[in-house]
Amino acid sequence: MPPKKTKKTAGAAKKGKKVTGTVVNTDTKVQKGVSVKDGAVKKAVSELIKWKESQKPEKPQLFDDDEASLYMQLTSVKFFSKKQVLKPTAVAVPHPVHDLENEFKVCVFVKDGQIDAETLEKIEQENIPHLAKIISASELKGAYKSYEARRKLQKEYDLFLSDESLITALPKLLGKIFYSTSKLPLPIRLKIKENVFSVTTLANQVSKTIHSVHYVPPMGVNLTINLGSVRQPLDNIVDNVQALTQHFEKQPLKTIQLKLLESPGLPIYIAEHIFSEQDIGEEEKPAKDETPEVRLTKFEKGLVELALDEDQARSIVGRKEKKVKKLKRGKENQNGGDSKRRK
Template identity: 30%
Template structure:
C-alpha cells in the first residue's frame, strides 16, 4: 500500500471535517477542541471472524490516540468487589485511572440502560480487571459491546487471585495502552480501527495506519480507507483482483448437474412415466420426432447466423 496516499487522504478528510457544521455533527468522545477520531476502514472478501470477538488485539501506534489532548484522558476501570480496595490502590495518583467501578455497582446503579449509556459518554477509555472480563458483556450490554470502540481492555491488577493490588504494574500497563489502539476482528466484512484524531498531522496518521496494517494478519483485504464519525470513507487502497480461481475452486457438489445431464435425466424419467400409459413403440417414435425437431431448429439457427 502507498502510504503517501494515506497522507493525502488525511489532509482531504480534515478539510472536509472543518467545513462540517459543528452544531449538527455528531461528536466523538473527544472534547471539541481536541478534534475528532479518525478511523481506518478495512474491507475484506470474507468475514474477519466466524464469531463476535470481544478480546481486542493491540497495535502500538507511532503517535498515541490521546497524545494531542489538552487534558489527560478520563479512564474508568471495572473491578471485582470490594470497590473501595481498588479505589484506595489505583486512584491515589500512582496511575492515570480516574474511576473504579465494582461488579456489584454495575449490577445495581448501572443496571438501567440509560445509566450505562451515560457512563459510556463520561470516559475516553475503559479497562477491566482480567479476572472479571467474562462477566462484563451481560452487565454492560449493547451500550459498550454494540460499539467496538467502547469494549473494555483487559488489565492484570494482581499477580495472583489473593495477592495485593499491584498499582505499579497497572500504571505500566495503562501507560502502554495509551500508546496503542485496539483491533477487534468482527463477524463481518468491514472493520474500523482508530488511528488518530484531526489534531494529528497527516504524517502521523500515515505512520499510525502503517503500524495497524503491520499487525492485521489477513490476506483477503480488498479495500482500505479512512473516515471520521460523520464523513464519507476516502479510499487509499484497492486490491487488483477481488476474486481469483483459488476463491472459486473446483465444483465438489456430488448432486450438481450440467444442463445436458439434467435434460437427459428428465427425458429418461419422462420415458418411464409414459411407459406406464403409452405403448413403447409410440414412445420411440415420439423421441425420434423430438430429436429431428431439435436438429431442424439448430440448422435454422445456424443458417440465420450465416
C-alpha cells in the same frame, strides 16, 4: 523457487513505507502483500478535513466527540473471523490515538474483594499515569445503578478498562449508555501467578491499552477501526496506519479506506487482484436428471461425414437421441418398479 518481485512493488518501496513488500504468485491473480503510500494517507486526511469544514456546522465547535474521529475501513476477500468473537483484539501502534496532552482519565472496573484498602494505598502511591478511578462491581450495582449516574460516569472518563473476569457481567451492570458509544470497557489482566493482584501489572496494562487500538474481529468482510482524532499530526496518523496495515498482512484485503463518521470513504489502497484460481469454483456439473450426452458410433460418425446436407446429418443424430431417451425412460421405469417391490 522464491517468489518474484514485480517492478511495481519494487517502485512502491521508494515512495512509502513498505509493509510486507512483495506480490507473490501473480500468475494466480492474488496479491499477498499490501503496500500503502504515505502520500495517499496524508492526501486522504487532508481531503477529509476539507470536507468536514465545508459542511454547515450545527454547533460552535468544528468537531464534536465522535465527529472528530478518523476511521480506517478494511474490506477483505475472506471473513476476518470464522466464528463469533466477543473479546477485542489489541494492536500496538507507534503513537497513542488518544489526546494525552489534555487531562486524559482512565477508569478501571474490578471484582468485589479484588482490591483491599492496603492495595488501594499502594496504587495511589504508584501514581499510575492517567489512572483516575477504580470502581468495584458492588459500586456499579449501588451508587451507579441509576441511568443518570451511569450517564455521568460515561461522560466523566475517557477510557474504561475492566478485569477480564468481570467483562462478561458489565453489559448488565452498565446498560446501553456504555455499549451504544465508542467507550466500551476493554478487558485487561490484573493478576499474575497464583491469582495474585499486581499493582505493577495494573500500571503496565493501563499503559499498554493507551498505546494500542482495539477492534472485535467480525464474522464478515468489513471492519472499521477508530484511529482517534483527525486533528492528530499527519505523521502520527501515517505511522499508525502503516502499523495496522502490517497487522493485517496475512488478510487478503481488497480495499483500505479512511473516513470520518458521516463522510464518504477515501481509498488509500485497492488490490490489483482480488481472487485466486482456487477461489473460482469449478464449472457446475450437469444434474443427474439431464439427458446424457449423445455418443455416436464410428459407423454413425461416418454417415454424418458422408451426409450430403445438414438435414441428413441432423436426421442421423436425431434418431440417436431418440434411442438414448427411450433407454433412459426404460431404466427409470425399472428403478421405479424395484422400489415398489421393496416396499
